[in-house]
Amino acid sequence: MLANHKGEIPVIILLLPWLFGITLGLSFIQAAYLPVLSGVFIGLGTVFILLNLNYQRFAVYKFRWLGGLLINLILLTAGWISTVNYYELNNRNHFSRSAAQYLAVRINSEPQFKAGLTRFTASVYQNISFKQTTATSGTLLLAVKDNAAMGLQYGDELLIPATCTPIDPPLNPAEFNYKKYLFYQNIHYQVFLYPGQYHLLQHNRGNPVIAYALKLRQQMVTSFKLQLHHPDVIAVASTLILGYKADLSNDVLQAYSKTGTIHVLSVSGAHVAIIYFLLQWLLGFLNRYKYGKVVKMVLTILLIWYYAMLTGLSPAVCRAAVMISMVIIGNTFTRYINMLNILATSAFLLLLYDPFFIADVGFQLSYLAVAGLIVLQPVVYKWVTFKNKWADKLWALCSVSIAAQVVTFPLSAFYFHQFPVYFLLSNLLIIIPTMIIMCTGMGYLLFFRVPWLSTILAWTLENSILFMNKALAVIEHAPFASIGKIWITPIEHLLIYAFIISLFYFLYDKKPWLLKLSMACLLLLCISISFKVYRSNNTKSIAFLSLRKKTGIVFKSGNNAVILSNLADTAKVYRYSVQPYLDSSKINSSKVCGLEDNISLRYLKKQGNLIQFYNKRLLIFDTGMSNLQLSTKLKTDYLYITGNPNTTLQQISRSYDYQTLIIDGSNTQKLINQLETEAKEMRVNYSILKRNISLIALSN
Incomplete structure (x- = not known):
């Protein structure tokens, strides 16, 4: 299944302790560990060398396990060290370690314009304070709300104010952890800029090769727009062929995700393999010459890596490029190739370059899918035998899809919380259209200046994409197309x-x-x-969610929930911050009510601003209650302040007896600071939701 003997897959055996070391490094990444780790690494290396030099003298052959143990420990320590060293906050010259007025940064990614913001990452290379400059390092995420920023390009240098803020953690349960996502890209700070807050220093100061590749890709995307008419077609063509995802709509992404074909929109091994077979066919004539095979090998590898660079050098593309390069070299010089060894070698090289790749979802899914094809597909294929040639070919394709889906399902369920039921049908359906799209798309990019040929290729490309999109849309809306709300630990x-x-x-x-x-x-x-x-x-709880300037209180009773909010369930903030909590809490039935609505349910009563949830009482204190004085104190468990009422905590305490004070993000910072100061003086238990983690209170 894997190999007849572990000697056939030595790289797999050696890769495991390296992976374990990187994993430990991500958990214990502080620079304080580095001296100890370096000492352990040098000590183990010295012992290993001495034992090899004195192999006979110390009769090391009697302890054959010792060499393997030392190698594993050395690789584990090396992986740990590489992770700690790669973590940019451990650098002594990181820009966050010294105060500055301004930062000089260089854009190191392709700026993307969406929803009125231009977003990109930039490398900080200089701190500026009182006209004194200091060389520094680090990466920033920038968001610029300025139409002029649409002209910014990779390699441009900017002068920006040093008003960096750390990335916020997820504030609500089950919310997407954007901080962790950026952490694994070595990004820990962000800056929001407006017109006049940044100045362009120089153009084209980045890597000239990457700059050329990005510029060429933009030209190719523009060429698609010349003869393709439908926006979704242009977006899919740009994504599938060039890896340019900026124009993809949410509807298209959802259709591909729910049908289990989202991998098509990530340029990966399948795309690189198609390029490889095209090059093999185009350069096949070189086999007739004396050194033709070597020339063909060099040209094929160079063109594959050029394509990989053009698509952004994602982990999946790099993995495929490394693997295919090794296969080409092995085939050229007639060497035995174990695909698992090649897969492990490509993983080792990528992780040597960037150990944080191990936490990248695309990296994990890509390697698991290929490993599944290598290991599991032969097992699945042998389940059924067909005498008919075409039936056998169809089953071979099915076995590929089953093996890839089985091995990636746990990971995709863990990250994306859904399972496409009709994955087999949808994957079989897109095989031919995908190959046509890749071939006609590459042909169009090569010959788009030839009038009649480019027109034919563009028509074929557009209709192939339209057919594929419509077919997947039909499958997406079929009954039980996907199983959602899968939340596993x-x-x-x-x-x-x-x-x-x-x-x-x-x-x-x-x-x-x-x-x-x-x-x-x-x-x-x-x-x-x-x-x-x-x-x-059997859980009954109240969740006070942190929704910026909006209100969100979830009353959960078993599988039922009432959401008290001034948000519609179609709002982006609701889908991002509220819906994941409902899904992860196994809520089957939910209802959104406005703050002014009265509610009468078995477990929840709301009359005006007073709410009774089982044995817990909640009072919503807004502007309408700021001047209301009660003759006797009203006892309540939670007092929820919203809408920025003109009041003080002393005034509130005259009419209400409460156990916990909750202040949401709709209040001004001035009122929040005032209430917080009073709460500390009065020793009141309080929770502030503005830019803070939400509060979950159990009522049973």
Whole structure:
């Protein structure tokens, strides 16, 4: 299944401790660990060398396990060290370590304009304070609200104010962790700029090769716009062929995601493989010459890497480029090739360049999918045998899709919380259109200046994309097209993988203990999921969500919930911050009510601003209640201040007896500061939701 002997896959064996070391490095990444790790690495390396130099003298051959143990420990330590060194906040000259008035930055990514903002990343190379400059380093995320910023390009140098702010963590349960996402890109600070707050210093100061590739890609995207008419067609063509995703609409992304074909929109191994076969066909005539095979090898590798550079050098493309380059070299010089070794080598090279790639979702899915094709596809293919040639070919394609989906399902469910039911049908459906799109798209880019030929190619390209989009839209809206709201814990994620690996290994090797192991993993998984469902069904809670200047209170009773909010359920903030919490809490039935609505349910009563949820009482204190004085104190568990009322905590305490004070983001910072000061003086338990983590209170 993997190899007849571990000697056939030495890189896989050596890669495992390296991966474990990187994982440890991500968990313990502080610079304080570096001296100890360096000492351990040097010590282990010295022992390894001395033992090899004195192999006979110390009779090391009697302890054959010792060499393997030392190598594994050395690789583990090396992986850990590489991660700590790569973490830019450990650099002594990082821009955040010294105060400055201005920063000189160089744009190191292609600026993207969306929703009125131009976003890009930039490398900081200079701190400026009172006309004194200091060389520095680090990466910033910039968002510029200025139409003039649309003219900014990769390599431009800017002077910006040093008003950097750390990336906010997720403020609500199950919300997308944007801070962690940027952390794994080594980005920890951001800047928002408006007109007049930045100045252009110089043009074209970036890497000339990358600048040329980005410029050429923009020209190619523009050439698509010349003869393709539908915006979604242009977006899909630009994404599928060139890796340019800026113009993709949410509807298109959703259609591909729900049908299990989102991988088509990520330029990866399949796309590079098509380019490889095209080049093999075009350069096939060189095989007739003496050194033709070598020339063909060099040209093919150069053109594949040129295409990889053109598409942005994503981990998936780099992996495919490294793998295919090694396959080409092996085939040219007639060497035996183990695909798992090549896969591991490409992973090692990429992680040597950037150890944070290990946390990239695209990197993980890409390598798992290819590993699944190499290891599991032959097992799946042998399940059924067809005598008919075409039926056998169709089953071969099905086995490819099944193997890739099975091995990537736990990871995609963990990250994206859904499973495409009709993945087999949709993946079979897009095979031919994808190949036509790639071939006609590349042909169009090569011959778009030839009038009649470019017109034919553009027509074929556009109609192929339209057909594929419409077919996937039909599958997307079919009954039970996808299973959503899948929220699994890291332990459950690992249990699913243990179940898959042991089951498939049993189907290959037929050892009974493997079947027992797979069943044990399945049993533990079922117990874990059942416990979560039971706990969710019997949980009663109030969630005070942090929604910037909006209000959001979720009353959860088992699988039912009422959301008290001034947000519509179609609003972007609702989908981003509220809906993930509902999904992760196993809410099957929910209702959004306005702040002014009265509610009468078995578990929730709301009359005016007073709310009773089981045994908990909540009062919403807004502008309408700021001048209201009660003759006797009203007892309440939570007092929720919203809408920026003109009041003080002393005035509130005259009429209300409360246990917890909650202040949402709709209040001004002045009022929040005032209430916080009073709460500390009065020793009142309080929670501020503005730019702070939400509060979840259990009522049972």
